[in-house]
Amino acid sequence: MGLIGDSLDEAVHQAFTRPVPKSAGAQMRYLVKRLGGTKDVARLLRVSRRTVERYVKDQIKKPRPDLAARLEREVKARWQPQIRAGARRRAATTDGIVIDTRARMGYTAPIGSTDQDRVRHLTVAPPPVHAARLFEAQDAGASDDRLRQIAAEALREVYFQDGGRRAGSLEGVRFTDIQHLEFGL
Secondary structure, three states: OOHHHHHHHHHHHOOOOOOOOOOHHHHHHHHHHHHOOHHHHHHHHOOOHHHHHHHHOOOOOOOOHHHHHHHHHHHHHHOOHHHHHHHHHHHHHHHOOEEEEEEEEEEEOOOOOOOOOEEEEEEEOOOHHHHHHHHHHHHOOOOHHHHHHHHHHHHHHHHHOHHHOOOOOOOEEEEEEEEEEEEEO
């Protein structure tokens, strides 16, 4: 995915009530149970069916680094789907999200104002509508650039315009050179 999409996923993972399986065997057994068979897991992970069976029986315990990364990513993507859906729904309707970032930000404004980009460290809590837009775009397969644009619009409304109390003529926010980005639910 990308920086923004991964940060959104990590925020949702914080809502998990049980830890994700750690060992390769436990992760394989979970995927086999979720997907209904070793054939589908083998196709998903791009390994042979026999390799999946060996992991399930704990005959192989340590996967190659590339397989370990794919295995962990696929397990996390399917772990506690109801908890994940509930956390996303709460963020999109009532709780909202918190954006903590250190990035270069600037804005497009009328002539006569200073709109020069500079590095800022912000922690803001946009209204739930922005969380809903981020999650909807992520579900629709939006690029990281589109997710960055939605996050920039949230920062514009909350930080630069302070909910409409200032900088009403502000046209757009540039959100680049991200050094740190973290979402919280």
